[in-house]
Amino acid sequence: MAMAYLAWRLARRSCPSSLQVTSFPVVQLHMNRTAMRASQKDFENSMNQVKLLKKDPGNEVKLKLYALYKQATEGPCNMPKPGVFDLINKAKWDAWNALGSLPKEAARQNYVDLVSSLSPSLESSSQVEPGTDRKSTGFETLVVTSEDGITKIMFNRPKKKNAINTEMYHEIMRALKAASKDDSIITVLTGNGDYYSSGNDLTNFTDIPPGGVEEKAKNNAVLLREFVGCFIDFPKPLIAVVNGPAVGISVTLLGLFDAVYASDRVSQLLESKRSGKQREMRAFESSFSVASHKQATFHTPFSHLGQSPEGCSSYTFPKIMSPAKATEMLIFGKKLTAGEACAQGLVTEVFPDSTFQKEVWTRLKAFAKLPPNALRISKEVIRKREREKLHAVNAEECNVLQGRWLSDECTNAVVNFLSRKSKL
Numbered sequence: 001m002a003m004a005y006l007a008w009r010l011a012r013r014s015c016p017s018s019l020q021v022t023s024f025p026v027v028q029l030h031m032n033r034t035a036m037r038a039s040q041k042d043f044e045n046s047m048n049q050v051k052l053l054k055k056d057p058g059n060e061v062k063l064k065l066y067a068l069y070k071q072a073t074e075g076p077c078n079m080p081k082p083g084v085f086d087l088i089n090k091a092k093w094d095a096w097n098a099l100g101s102l103p104k105e106a107a108r109q110n111y112v113d114l115v116s117s118l119s120p121s122l123e124s125s126s127q128v129e130p131g132t133d134r135k136s137t138g139f140e141t142l143v144v145t146s147e148d149g150i151t152k153i154m155f156n157r158p159k160k161k162n163a164i165n166t167e168m169y170h171e172i173m174r175a176l177k178a179a180s181k182d183d184s185i186i187t188v189l190t191g192n193g194d195y196y197s198s199g200n201d202l203t204n205f206t207d208i209p210p211g212g213v214e215e216k217a218k219n220n221a222v223l224l225r226e227f228v229g230c231f232i233d234f235p236k237p238l239i240a241v242v243n244g245p246a247v248g249i250s251v252t253l254l255g256l257f258d259a260v261y262a263s264d265r266v267s268q269l270l271e272s273k274r275s276g277k278q279r280e281m282r283a284f285e286s287s288f289s290v291a292s293h294k295q296a297t298f299h300t301p302f303s304h305l306g307q308s309p310e311g312c313s314s315y316t317f318p319k320i321m322s323p324a325k326a327t328e329m330l331i332f333g334k335k336l337t338a339g340e341a342c343a344q345g346l347v348t349e350v351f352p353d354s355t356f357q358k359e360v361w362t363r364l365k366a367f368a369k370l371p372p373n374a375l376r377i378s379k380e381v382i383r384k385r386e387r388e389k390l391h392a393v394n395a396e397e398c399n400v401l402q403g404r405w406l407s408d409e410c411t412n413a414v415v416n417f418l419s420r421k422s423k424l
């Protein structure tokens, strides 16, 4: 019924224009010379950790783990190429063969990194006494854990790039409200899998209630306003660990966080691509092995989607990065690398991808050892004078979006995506 509704709205107008398609080869930076080499013990520990993963990481990640394991233990692919109809072995052969002549020790390090990026809590819990890793139950779209004074809220829809559906909006609000009252010192948001979050789940547009599209838009404007309000009012230090690409509302909300940490995987690649330094690009890419993660990028394609800024970004982004830079992101949809987002003040610090999880969680555990009242009171002193303004901005943005959601431009863009004609 929902798709029929969208088709009906589409049929009333000309065929939608297609979205610009930009995509960069997803490659993984080869271990650089200064990166630590994973010991055999680390490698064996990681193999055991894979067995402890509570959630299936998905075929894409499992293929990468398989390929890196074979490369680390046997070297370049030495398997005869399976036939085209032997789909599983063909997929495994492709994944292993794509690693080329990646050295064994680099493959071992990449394997260890990939496993630790799949479950940072496994890594941090492997460094604490059993039993202190409290996992909150009752969430479908999140994994919420509390240990070392840190409540970690992990988006957990990796197969959908951690797109935020209606259930997830409510669960994030519930998790934040619980975190504001629990005994943790700081709260961290991060993503499971290769994305931080691809923003609003565009299928949110499809289930039209009996009251019609106007009612849906009104209800979702209320939902959005309440959701962003939780971030404006959150009393403890709130930190984002951006483990992969971030899109839409997952980017705009970063202006309300107290710190944003991201990995550098993408910076050199995209920057040399943009600067047209093809020779440098080829040299750089030649050292790449096959992707095992996506790069942390920051993309707010609101105009492409016929929508408008939210998450208080219409106010915070010009303040953080200047009106001109905010315009490039919020109006023209410029996608930023982690390095660019850091240079513009949206990201607090960028870490080498090979040590990203280790360094960030070590730092967060140190923060969580600071006096909790001093942290809360200092945050309050910094944030309180803007709070009323932020709520007013949030209300206005939701009002404008409510109208945008009813526009032809937005409907066309959503139908485009849902019909899989193009992606951003």
Ligand SMILES: CCCCCCCCCCCCC/C=C/C(=O)SCCNC(=O)CCNC(=O)[C@H](O)C(C)(C)COP(=O)(O)OP(=O)(O)OC[C@H]1O[C@@H](n2cnc3c(N)ncnc32)[C@H](O)[C@@H]1OP(=O)(O)O
Pocket (backbone or CB within 6 Å): 159, 160, 161, 163, 164, 198, 199, 200, 201, 202, 203, 204, 205, 213, 216, 217, 220, 221, 223, 224, 247, 248, 249, 250, 301, 302, 305, 307, 310, 405, 406, 417, 423, 424
């Ligand atoms: C009329 C009333 C309307 C009410 C509206 C309700 C709104 C709810 C209230 C709150 C609204 C807040 C406002 C927020 C705005 C935003 O966040 S705008 C940004 C929205 N996000 C996007 O536009 C990104 C869309 N996704 C993509 O462009 C691509 O998926 C990708 C992120 C670039 C990744 O591409 P790729 O690596 O090729 O992977 P895919 O194969 O595309 O994705 C894997 C599967 O995941 C699904 N998916 C990914 N992102 C989304 C998403 N945002 N929404 C829905 N589904 C998503 C994708 O479809 C794939 O699924 P399968 O095909 O089933 O495998």
